[in-house]
Structure formats: structure tokens, C-alpha cells
Amino acid sequence: MDIADVLKHTSSELFLPDLQATDKESAIQELVSGLSSGMNIQNPDTILQMLQSRESLGSTAVGPGIAFPHGRTLAVQQLSILMARSTKGVDFDSEDGGPTHLFFVLIAPPQDMGHQYIKSLATLIDSVQDTDLRDKLMAADNYEAFCAALKGE
Amino acid sequence: MHPQLQQLVALQDMMGMIREIEEKGSELEDMGFKTAGLDDLKNAREELEGKIDPQVMGLFRRLTGKFGRAVVPVIGNSCTGCFALIPASFVSKTNAGRLQYCESCGRILYWP
Numbered sequence: 001m002d003i004a005d006v007l008k009h010t011s012s013e014l015f016l017p018d019l020q021a022t023d024k025e026s027a028i029q030e031l032v033s034g035l036s037s038g039m040n041i042q043n044p045d046t047i048l049q050m051l052q053s054r055e056s057l058g059s060t061a062v063g064p065g066i067a068f069p070h071g072r073t074l075a076v077q078q079l080s081i082l083m084a085r086s087t088k089g090v091d092f093d094s095e096d097g098g099p100t101h102l103f104f105v106l107i108a109p110p111q112d113m114g115h116q117y118i119k120s121l122a123t124l125i126d127s128v129q130d131t132d133l134r135d136k137l138m139a140a141d142n143y144e145a146f147c148a149a150l151k152g153e
Numbered sequence: 154m155h156p157q158l159q160q161l162v163a164l165q166d167m168m169g170m171i172r173e174i175e176e177k178g179s180e181l182e183d184m185g186f187k188t189a190g191l192d193d194l195k196n197a198r199e200e201l202e203g204k205i206d207p208q209v210m211g212l213f214r215r216l217t218g219k220f221g222r223a224v225v226p227v228i229g230n231s232c233t234g235c236f237a238l239i240p241a242s243f244v245s246k247t248n249a250g251r252l253q254y255c256e257s258c259g260r261i262l263y264w265p
């Protein structure tokens with residue numbers, strides 16, 4: 001699976017260029033409201049609860065300045081990915097203690113054939129290891145530029 | 154959404170997450186994710202189970218044992234557990250205040 005396949009699961013409606021939240025709880029809420037307005041979800045609380053449960057397992061802020069909140073829930077019917085950015089940075093309880101600036105949220109249905117979302121997660125994590133790329137993502141003017149940077153264009 | 158249904162869906166999502174960590178945890182750990190909170194999550198599951206009406210909880214357990222998943226989404230007017238058609242009257246507002254079951258298989262219905 002390459003990054004172009006992963007990006008098929010997102011859209012400009014699922015891109016939040018500058019989060020307002022600075023703490024973990026309100027950041028998760030902001031991400032969930034982005035998801036529910038970007039993809040017409042009836043029960044955003046279900047997704048909120050799932051992501052909170054996931055964070056209780058261990059913070060998903062595992063990359064340098066990057067978090068990958070993820071999980072499966074009955075509330076969605078297909079793998080959906082929301083991408084978000086924070087200029088100010090969010091205290092997301094990261095491993096290195098630093099602020100989180102980039103968020104890739106992966107929400108999958110319970111019956112996700114072939115663990116597509118785990119593969120997408122692995123691809124994304126691999127892709128964003130490069131410091132130059134992270135700078136490009138932070139500087140991208142819009143969704144198209146953000147995707148182009150991810151694809152290495 | 155009916156509060157009890159909200160809890161059942163959260164519980165089922167949580168059970169799936171616990172199962173995923175137990176089955177695929179090493180894969181997630183290889184990606185850098187920590188799963189040290191698994192016991193906390195199991196405690197949260199028990200706490201949530203305690204909040205649900207015991208009778209509903211009993212039914213949920215029976216359905217889970219029988220089908221793997223007790224709550225199923227209704228998509229395109231069909232129960233996605235058995236693909237039986239769900240009558241339009243089920244969706245009406247008068248039913249919003251209670252749990253609804255598929256007349257054909259008995260699973261608990263959820264409208265995503």
C-alpha cells in the first residue's frame with residue numbers, strides 16, 4: 001500500500017488546517033466535530049468515546065510532533081481519514097513530551113477487510129518520518145498542497 | 154440516540170479494541186504504539202457493563218456469544234447481521250426512546 005492509496009480515504013472536507021485546541025481533550029473533540037461535519041455522521045459521541053478509549057490505552061502521539069488517533073467503530077461504514085494541523089501545538093501526552101502539530105485520524109468500521117486501516121496506519125507512519133516533509137506539511141497552503149507534499153510531489 | 158444503545162455501542166467498540174490489542178498488539182507496538190493501558194481499558198469496560206441494565210446486559214452477552222456482535226448497523230433499510238429488511242416504522246421518532254431488535258435475527262439495531 002502506498003500513500004496515494006491511503007489518501008483515497010480522505011478529502012478536503014476532512015482537512016482541518018489549524019486546530020484551535022491546545023489540550024488533549026478539546027483537541028479530540030475538535031477532531032471529532034471535523035469528522036462529523038466532513039462525512040455526515042449521526043452519532044459523533046460514539047466516535048468520541050472510541051477515541052478516548054484508545055488514548056487510555058496509551059497516547060497515539062508517537063511520531064515527533066505527530067499523533068495518529070485511530071480505531072474501529074460501528075459509527076462508520078468505511079475507512080475514513082481526517083488530517084489536521086495545529087500551528088500552536090497541542091499537549092497530546094506525547095512520548096517525548098513535546099507538542100503535537102500534525103494529526104492523522106483513522107476511523108474504520110468493525111468489519112474492515114484485510115485490516116486495511118492497520119496497513120494505512122503503517123504507511124502513514126512510515127511516510128512522515130522525514131523532518132523536511134513535516135516542515136512542508138506545516139507550510140502547505142491548502143489541502144491539495146498538503147497531499148502533494150505527502151506524495152512527495 | 155437512546156442512551157442505553159449509546160452505551161452498548163461504546164461497549165462493543167471497546168470489546169473490539171481489547172480483542173484487537175490481544176490479537177494484533179505486537180503489530181501496533183512495532184509501529185510505536187504503547188498498549189500499557191490495556192488493564193485500564195478492561196476496567197473501563199467492566200465499569201461500563203455495570204452501568205447497563207442487567208437484563209439488557211444479559212441479552213447483549215447472549216447475542217454476542219451467538220453472533221460475535223450483538224449490535225449491528227442498519228444500512229439501506231437492512232439488518233447487516235442477517236440482511237432482513239427493517240420496516241420503515243422502526244425508524245420513526247416514536248421508536249427513538251427504546252432499543253430495537255431485528256424481527257428476524259434478534260440482534261440490536263443501530264442507525265449509523
Ligand SMILES: [Zn+2]
Nearest residue numbers: 232235255258
Ligand atoms: Zn437481523
